[in-house]
Each structure stands twice: as C-alpha cells, then as structure tokens.
Amino acid sequence: MTSVASPPPMPSRAALYLDLIRWNRPAGWLLLLWPGLSALWIAADGFPGWHLLAVFVLGTVLMRSAGCCVNDVADRDFDRHVKRTAQRPVTRGAVTPREALAVGAVLALLAFGLVLTTNPPTILLSVAALAVTLVYPYAKRLVSMPQAVLGIAFSFGIPMAFSAVLGASQWSLRAVADAVPTQAWALLMGNLFWVLAYDTEYAMVDRDDDLRIGMKTSAITLGRWDVAAVMGFYAAYLLSWWWIGRSLGLGAWFTAGIALAALQALWHWALIRDRTREGCFTAFRHNHWVGAAVFAGVALDLALH
Template sequence: MNRSLPLTISQRLSLYARLVRIDKPIGSLLLVWPTLWALWAASEGRPSWYFVFAFVAGTVLMRSAGCAVNDYFDRDVDKYVERTRERVLTSGLISAREALSVAAALALVSLLLILPMNRLVWALSVVAVFLAVSYPKFKRFFAIPQAYLGIAFGFGIPMAYAAVLETVPLEGWIMLAANIAWAVAYDTEYAMVDRPDDLKLGLKTSAITFGRWDVLAVGLCYLATLALLAVAGARLGYGWPFAAGLLAAAGVAARHLWWIRGRDRAACFRAFLHNTWFGFAVFAGIFAQTTVLG
C-alpha cells in the first residue's frame, strides 16, 4: 500500500479490520467459549436467544476493542518483535488517535447490547471494560500477566450468570478461576513464540517467568482448569456427558503438551491456535448435559 496517497474508505476499513484482528478469530473464540459455558449452565440449557446473540456479539466487539487498545499501548514495542512489527498502528498505516476511536466505538456498541439486561450486568460490564483497557499496562510489570488476561477473557462468565440469574453463584466464580488457569496455559504457549524478543525488550511474560519449567507449568495449568471445571460440574449435578467433554478436553491438552515439548516456535503457536477445541469440548459436554439430556 502506497502511504503517500490518500486512503480510500475501503482501504481504511481494511486497515481497521486488521487492527481489530478480524482475520484472526482465535482470540474471539477463546472469549466466546467460556461465556457460552456459563450461559448454558446458568440457563440449564435453555438460554434466551437474545442473550446468546448479545453475549457472542458483545464478546467479539470487546475483544476487537481490546486489540486496538493493546496495539495503542504497545505501538513503540511491537516494532521490535518479529511477529508484530507489521501491525497497522506500529507500521504507521493508521494513527494512534484512529486506533483509540475504533476501540471506543466498538466498546460503545458492545455496551448498548446489554441495555435490556439487569443492573448487575451493567455493573459487571464496567469491570469488564476496566480489565480490557488496563491489561496492556498490567503486563508491563506483573510476572504472569496471563493470569490477569484470564480474568479479562473470562469475565463473560459472571456477566452471563448475572444476566440469567441476577446473581453469580459459586460455580460461576469457579468457572472463572478455571478460565484463568486455562488462559495461563494457552497464553504461555503463545508467549513461548515471542520469548526471544521479549527477553531482549525486558518484558514480563509467563514463558519467561516459568523458564525451563514452562512445559510443566502449562501442563499443571491445564490440570487445574479441568479440576476446577469438574468441581463446578459436581456442584451443578452434572453426570457422564459433562465428564466426557472434560475427557475430550484433556485429550486436546495432552496433544498440546506433546507439540510444545521441544519449544519449537511454530509448534507452540500451533498449540495456542488449537485451544479453541479445548473450549469447544467443554462446551459440548455442558450442551449435551443440559440441552440434550436436561
């Protein structure tokens, strides 16, 4: 693209699409699955279709807004990382002001979707926005920022429970804890890809913090995720369909550990991308338990 010529509307929209990662849906899927876990569990397999639409659309919009905010804060760092140096903001194809405007517009539309819901959802949405905006700065000083990411990525869980039940029971918070452990697992795989660049820049990531114990730490996080989900399922009275979903998720996790054992950057990235099947397996178990057999 010739930067000396004015951009057409279609070219500018294409750049905005790249800014918010429309071409990389894995980030949205990693937020959508936990939200659907909670929505199906809270409604006993019969969620309102408006809730399904609003939470899926809102999750995708907030993830997109979060990408724009992340790139704004990282615009002076991304240029030194092989995987991110060609991002549209870092490379100067759009301005920092444009990125923030896109983020604000997406967040506003997302918030409009929850207007028909109750006040607890509204209150939790404020926390969700704070988490999305603060994560890029938080990861500059916290040794395992992936744990904070897990809270941000999983906050659709308490919001879904609040929308359906007007409260968040203990199993909702247990699911959120499970999502935190899962996020540390999959985002450590992701961080293993960038570890050489992050070490040069002095950034904080779980892959650096765990060091040579990184693969073991990922395995333990997957184990903690499955254990916490099992506890939540027991509280909900779930039986073999949910257990089958967890068993399938365990198989997915085992495959990831096999892939990342040599710490090859391409293999670690492959494992990260494959985590959508972990989330799907858990959802399939909840769906079978509540909608098919419920």
Template structure:
C-alpha cells in the first residue's frame, strides 16, 4: 500500500508543485482584492486546499486522457500511468476521490460558489481531450486556471463584479502565454502525433505569441491596479512581474526544449510577485 501511495503521489505531481502555484496565485489575488485585505481564514483554507486537490485531480485525469500519447513524448514517457506502473482505472479513481474531497470543501461556501464549482469541474475534466480537435486547447486551460477568480469573489462578496471578469481575462492571457511556452517544449512530438496545441497553431510566431500574451497580461493588470487606486507596493509587484516575464524572452525565442520548459516553470514567480505586491498594499493601508 505504501508503494501504491508513492505512485499516486507521482501521478498527481506531488514532486512538481509549479502547476499548483500557477493555479493558486491568481486565486489569492482575487481573495485579497475581494476581501479588501486578508480574507476570512476559513475561506482561505478552503481555496488553498481546493486548489491543490483540483490541480492534483486534473493531473490524474490528464494522464488518463493522454495515456496512449505520453509514451511517444520524450518528456512524459516515464509517467506512472503510461509506463504501466498503475492502471487507467486507478488514475480515474484517484481523480474522482480528489474531486469529491474538493467538492466537500466547496459545500462549506455559499450557493453561488457551489454553482460555479460545477462549471469549473466540467472545464477541468474535459480540457485534456481538447488537444485532439481544438487548435488552441491552451485557451481552455486558461479558463480552467482562471475559474478560481470568480469563485473567490463569489465566496467573499456573494457576487461577481466586473473586476473579477477583468482579472479572469488577464489571467487567461497569461495562461495562454506560459502554456504555449510549455507546448513549445513538446512541439516536435505533438506534430508527429497529430495533436493540436497553440504552439503548433501559432507556427513560426509561437515565441512572439508568448511574449504578446505576457505584455497584454501585464497591461491589463496595470489597468486593474490603476482602477482600484492601489499604491506603490502593488506597482512594484507588477514591475517585478513584468521584468520576470521579460527575461523569459531569450528562452522562448531559442525554441530549445529545455529552455522553453524552464521559461514555463519560472512563471510561478510572476504570480508570486503580483500577489506579494497586492497583499503588501492592503497590509499598508
């Protein structure tokens, strides 16, 4: 049983927390903004745990969906499901259990938050299948990775103001950018397999598209900070985030697999910088 548990932890990427952090930081931006400072402790705990659980469930269902493709991709050929260390049924069971626990947590929140959780689950569960037919599945991932924002506002304020959707759109663009860099690392393998990704759809403009998404994201966050009347701390956080996006340019334009993957992973620092600026801004009020 202990050995199975180790395999299940590998399935949910316990050893690779970047995905969880990329999902968590925008949710924390939204919680702090919605609460005008530190959110209620119970709500914060629910969203932090829920983020981890849903990202973990997403990894399990993603590996189930891609089990016949992953063995042909250099970066994923040794994953525990595609290598046969666990079965497809086990992966689905792990995803189901994690999703149920996450749903139990959401049930402690208000009705609107619970209702939004159904849409979030539907997007997360179907995203892995979009790469078979949709030319830009990274947009669907962007929706999945942005759903924590309206849910956070719903949980704290009982409604979803226009600012929540503005942040949702900004985060979607950021996700499209960094996940295109991620897809660039697998581009040769995905082309052979006939899969669809934004890196393939953008063609020779893939690296340019990554940086344009980052620029639009930073611009939209700047407008949000200005509209909310935030001060110096938030602007410093944004400036650091913009610089971190900028240093990714040489890596993505090199189109080297390892460099593109490193650029993708570095984005969690972008999210952290923005959160630090927002949280410090509210703390100084």
C-alpha cells in the first residue's frame, strides 16, 4: 500500500516574523553596530557606560529589523524576480505588506523608546535617521548609486553617538550642532565609503537579475570598474578614519586595527576579482569583521593609552 507524504508544516507567525527581520543573518546589524560603537567610545574617551551601550546595541538591532520590513514591502515586486530574494516572506505572500509594515512600526517605536532615554539633540537626530531609512528603498528606482543613500542611513549612528555623550538638554538645532563636532560628520562621510564598498559587493551578486528588471545599483553603474571602485572605497574609508582618529589622539593600537581591516579588504579583493556570485556574497557577509577590527583598535587604544 502506497503512503502519501504529508505536506511540510506551515511556519508559525513568529518564525515568519523572524525570517522577515533576518534574525538568522546578523551581519546586517553588525555592519550598523561597529561604526556606532566606535563613535561612542571616541566621544566618551573610553567605555561609555552600560546605559548608552544598551541603547545603541538594542537600538541598532531594532532599527535594522524595522528597515528590513520596509525594504521588503517596497521591493516585493522586484524581489520575486531575483533568485536570492524570491523566498522572502512578503515576496512569497506568507506575510502581507500591511502586516510587515505593522511589525516594522512596532520595532521602530521600541527603538524610539530607547532614544527617548538619551537627550533632546539625539532624539532630533533619530528623526532624521528614520527619514533617511524610509527613503532608501525607493532610491533604487531613481538614483544610479543608491548605495550612497544607504551609506548615510547606515552611518547616522555616528553623530547620534557623539550627541548621546556630549548633548545638552536643549531642544534646538543649535544644541545638535554643539553636540556633534566636525570630526563626527567627517567619520560619517568616511564610513559612507565603507558602505559603498560592501554594498557594491552585495549588488555584484544580483547584477544579472537587477539588469533584467531595471533596478539601479552601484555595481551596474560602475560596470567593469566595479572591483577597482570597491577597493578605492575601502581605501577612502580606512585612510579617512585613520587620519581622523590620529587627529583625535588615537595611537598605535588604533593604527593596528586599521591595518587588520586593510588586510581583510585585500582578502575581499581576492574574493571579488573574478566577480562570481559566491565570492562577492562571501566578501559581503564577512565585512562586519572589518568594522570589528576598527572598533577593537579604538577600544584597545582608549583603554591602554
């Protein structure tokens, strides 16, 4: 007698929501976390205290998760044509767009609740950060280098870290300007180049699919100069952070962290030079170790000098 195999069980709502926010792929929030923590340590001249550490770690995880919800809703009609993204919960219809946006809103509100425990300048900056986060998914339809918009969104934790440490209690743009020194904005601009590097690697994975569906990405815009541009972006990021860090008094341990990050960037060149999907995706997934090396250099230098 032939038995009929039963269909696989449907995933629970909780499992779908965890898939929606990429819970099993922490590389995304780690890419956000390391620059923010580096800025937090620099602004505080060392360990910033458990309160601010908890705010920035938890806030980073929550906001990256909320961003995934918005991005998947915005891209659902494109994602079904891309092999890597076709099985995302919203794209395959397991989670409705309204449901995904509701999850994202709850997560963003939780993150905002954490920001409310800091100070007025940081709260004001968080509103600007949210606006950039919401704009990014739609930049891919209009801007030839949408990774630059993502770079601003993924770097906004840097001025917020300085503001959280140095900000006063006044609700004004002047208070924001006083809380965020020029070096913080320079670190943001330098970090933007790192985002351009790793997100171009990410875009190289999907280039064939993106060309077919008409999506705009840096990998398509750069064409045959993509690998050279990625290495140039890494160089701009690391050199700018090294120069700014040295100007702020960071020394040999910080330089060692930058050097370790540079060695990783050279390994990424070996991974992406042939432009294979596997190599480019591996380089992207391991980028958080670049940020970890820079943060380790900052933390060790401030702890030991």
